[in-house]
Amino acid sequence: MSSAPTPPTSAHPTGHTGARHPDGTGLSVYLDYNATTPVDPAVLEAMLPFWAEHFGNPSSSHHYGPPARQALHRARQQVSTLIGATHDSSVVFTGSGSESVALAIRGAVLASDRLGRGAHVITQATEHPAVLAACAYLRDLHGVRVTVLQVDSTGLVDPEGVAEALTDDTVLVSVMHANNETGTIQPVGEIARLAHARGALVHCDAAQSVGKIDGRRSPDRRWPARRGSSPRPGRPGIGADGRGWCGRSRRSGPTSSVASTGRPAARRPGRTAAGHRRGRRVGCG
Template sequence: MSTHPGLDGEPIYLDYNATTPIDPAVVTAMRPYLATGFGNPSSAHRYATAPAAALATARTQVAALIGADPTGIVFTGSGSEADNLAIRGTVLAAPDHRRHVITQATEHPAVLATCQALHRLHGIKVTVLPVDAHGLVDPADLHAAITPRTALVSIMLANNETGTIQPIAELAAIAHTHGAVIHTDAAQAAGKIPIDVDALGVDLVTLVGHKMYAPKGIAALYRRPGLTLEPIIYGGGQEHGLRAGTENVPYAVALGTAANLSRANLDSELSRLTELRDRLHQALNTALPDRIHLHGHADQRLPNTLNISITGVPGTELLAAVPQLAASTGSACHSGITEPSPVLTAMSLDRDRALGAIRLSLGRWTTTADVDQAANLLATAARRRHSDAERERLCAAVESAGEDSDLRG
């Protein structure tokens, strides 16, 4: 496996869930439509012929990744836009008596914020289901929450922080029993695990280019044929009338090519990344026995995702001490105050564990050497942090003992 031109060896890149490098083959495929194939695919002359054909091919390639009908693929500018179209589009097109949406606590902000906006602007009732300690939704909770008024259930396929994979097929069956539409945000799952829309029973699926080696600024929503949605952008009728605006042909080609590459290598990459992920986890466990804590489901999770905390080490401090490694923490800083990830909080992790979380996500150009070096860097930094903390504790104890002696004297 050749090295990606954007990865020069350091820092080691283990942040593939945040964004992926664009595959060179994707760049090659899209280049003609940036250079010479400039025509508007809706035009009626020969300059439109190649772009229109490329757009149709891309639609077919994206559909093939998830076992879908190509006519159901709607290209969008981002995953957030696709989520908005799925959720807002379904609810605003639903009959007046269906004024209820169900989602769950660890969803992407694009889903949660869209549901909140529907409540604020249209009075739609929103139910947010809890998750267990592994981040899983209990289908019994959905069964208890769903009513004849429920228009939509939106549950992500795999979590972006922990990699936990939800029981979507079971949840879809419950939704359909009550006549509700089900949407799943598969931004993190697509290209990493097999997805078949019929096997899952889903009506709407969000796919995102920059999570599977295409550029940022391109995504897609799968809509089951026959399902009515309110458009998100009104205008000239492009994308089945759901997303007006002249199509971004080069980026659609990029997404189609990326989907094709992911489908061709799905089985081998799933096996390879699972092995590397587990090697990384084991190396950390060996180096720091009894100090590594896994967040998310041990088995039902993405093959590339390892979310852990190390006892006594805040995640932000740990990564700051290892500039040779590019990864993410499970916390966010607002106005100088570090807050734990809402995902980990929803999983009932205590504050220290949540603030200690780091997400290590592997991808197409991750090597065994990368994993081994990352484990060594993290373990060394954690030991150093632990030694410094012990030294500070002993110094404080000595000072305290001295003060007590002075008082007794």
């Protein structure tokens, strides 16, 4: 079983090894980097100008808008390069990893021409609760058939089990890359090849691996999944927001549960915070 490394806290420049315990008693060592991390000073420095000086709305046409809009564009380019996305515009910044998961999974299935005609989704038992909840939502509210595959003693999904579960009605296969509790790294590339051969889309929750493990495949250096979700726990950066990406497909458009504001190319409602995205750009470094 291979596992995703957790950064040692002793290497963090803010000195969170030996920090005072939250209850005020004694000293503690923080090791739960897969849940969230302190903000890296370089990330904080990159973000600060956008909280005070370049605070404009990226969508604004007056002179406060362009600096934020340009920073947002640069952040999207860097994230796109990190994951090997074909188009920068396929990167969608969200408010959290859970939102990104819901946007990707619900969007893929609700946009499918199989919805209401036996649509089928495959996932596995140790996925993040956000993935399992999104699948349950589709099952309970839209009648989608959901197959939840079990894992072996090391936490791995057997690709042969995925192959057996695939049908002509399978719209989406959702399998995470690295598990935050066990460190198990799933064979996403092999699973994706099987799914794509049957005409199904693949969603990969890569929250625990992007930036730590290179999941891009050779020779085109792109992730095997055509849509994915990734907040940023696991490395010093910003742990409270997220991002998603989707490949070009006529039936894979992300769908928000909240009406959009009508901004150009909006896939989710609300203003994008340039400061968070600038920090994400540095954190991807």
